[in-house]
Amino acid sequence: MPDKIDIKNYSLDELEKLLAGRGKERFRATQIFKWLYQRDAVSFGDMTNLSRELRQELDETAFVSNLTPSAVEVGNDGTRKYLFDLGDGNAVESVLIPDEGRNTLCISSQAGCAMACKFCLTGTFKLTRNLTTAEIVNQVCAVRRDAEIRNIVFMGMGEPLHNLDNVIRAVRILVDGNGLQFSNRRVTVSTCGLVPEMAVLGREVIVNLAVSLNATTDAQRDQLMPINRRYPLADLMQACREFPLPSRRKITFEYVMIGGLNDTLEDARRLLRLIADIPHKVNLIPFNEHEGCAFTTPTRAAIDAFHRYLIDRNVTVITRESRGGDISAACGQLRGKLNGV
């Protein structure tokens, strides 16, 4: 008997096809989706508008997966870090960032990460494995039991575009009107710059794109982000220009500011030149320090001057005040383990 399938690994389309292939009505897929994502059903037995026979058949061939946090840490700014045990020795984290009652959930797409960016703690652990579609959406299902979520960002552990199929499928479930019902304006996929995959993402789903730029010359970016040697800045910026954006939407350029490395007004000037012909906004992220990494946070004066340079030139810019630093939940601090464990 073949292994049971995890029903949360299917988008609505795929579930319809699966059921149709077994001689069932397609609308059963919509009913199942609503049970899974709107009523948070944990078994097929809960799905009372399906016939007994269908429930039984589903039970024999499939299962409803779930994640429950093995720990939750709460920072003194209200940031909550959830640790999820994936059951095979791997664990990932999700971070809930409250902002005036509008919570943003930062989710993970991989256990570890293969990109090896020099400033990122996750990058020092290498890639263990991709998360399944179910493991990605189950982070959302789990945290939603605890708090309302307004925005979803794929900015946790891993490089989402390095796990492209599962991320695309997860986005579909997140924005499906019969699924988790997020507006596609409220879902953002962040990438270090996997150029061919950016094109596929843009073709397959409507979603916000964030690009971790972090440097403004190839020499600088080669040093910080090995991926730049494969897809240098000119290719990356071209992929941004070609990314299909719905009208009035912008690409978010993330820029980790590192003390004495990329934090001068010269850098700010080059940054602006790079993104000038792309609808843009900028997220400045002062480097979050972590053990074993020699980089430092820039001075307040350097951050403010950089920020002001961009504001004065009409760039929408947010300097991300570090959130959750006391519980190692800030950008670049996730490692899939609890503090002190």
Ligand code: SAH
């Ligand atoms: N791999 C994806 C998703 C990770 S998002 C990407 O690169 O976009 C994590 C964000 O945090 C990225 O913008 C990254 O540049 C930033 N980051 C990583 N380490 C950091 C650190 N130590 N301090 C501040 N930001 C960091």
